């Protein structure tokens with residue numbers, strides 16, 4: 376995912392700054408600062424550590440604040456947030472952690488506390504939340520095939536097909552160790568068994584057009600350029616390419632491909648999630664729960680669907696028209712907890728077959 380650096384991290388040093396200023400300035404200024412600090416403490420707030428980007432979550436937080444009066448303060452980062460919560464320990468200001476991918480939710484579980492909420496259990500299906508209620512899915516994303524409109528006639532591929540000799544030299548995907556692929560591979564271990572998966576992965580490796588490199592969108596660019604015919608990527612990237620005004624060339628990449636939802640061996644498309652967890656030492660626990668419950672509401676779910684082209688976590692809410700235009704499919708019902716437990720083995724097998732060395 377693209378990354379931008381934000382000055383919002385400065386939020387958390389504000390109370391300390393206010394404190395220092397109140398003691399260094401004149402008496403009047405000190406009194407003003409003290410009152411300001413008291414007001415700040417009285418204000419209802421919730422602190423979020425977010426791996427999700429501002430363009431997506433800021434509209435959600437604005438809606439939440441408008442509905443509840445609770446202010447949301449956010450630290451955005453691409454990595455290191457879970458480690459930061461661990462380091463901060465009991466003094467951590469983090470209330471809610473927002474992230475993508477089951478691997479990161481599994482990591483967040485180590486610094487999370489269970490949340491008992493009828494609203495969350497109503498909207499989030501069992502397979503998209505941890506058994507101990509320490510993480511909850513917020514959106515679904517399928518990991519699909521982007522196939523060349525010009526060079527691939529097949530309309531119903533399976534993941535098993537991608538390892539067949541007819542696709543020799545025609546498949547592109549990012550590093551086998553990327554969390555998105557590790558989740559897919561972990562799911563395939565459950566479907567195929569370890570030996571079956573290892574065989575399949577060796578077949579997929581033989582079919583690669585080159586060494587795995589680049590992100591999901593870079594694979595679609597390779598299909599557009601003719602380097603390969605089938606790329607593996609997450610669904611929402613189709614929406615990001617189709618609507619990309621800053622990099623309009625990506626609209627051409629998108630036009631060169633069709634989305635196909637490959638079936639897993641037992642049927643169904645491979646699904647991953649974005650999700651959330653409440654930090655173990657959340658200082659604003661009640662507000663954190665309110666925010667988590669808001670994020671599964673229809674209002675918030677529609678924002679995820681419209682702004683980032685993701686599938687709502689609840690089957691009761693429709694995906695956006697654009698997302699639906701990529702095709703209907705049956706999701707794999709495999710529990711994300713099962714996938715989480717097989718991630719380590721998937722990663723080991725990727726190395727055992729030297730997948731990242733390419734064909």
Ligand SMILES: [Fe+2]
Pocket residue numbers: 376609
């Ligand atoms: Fe992504």
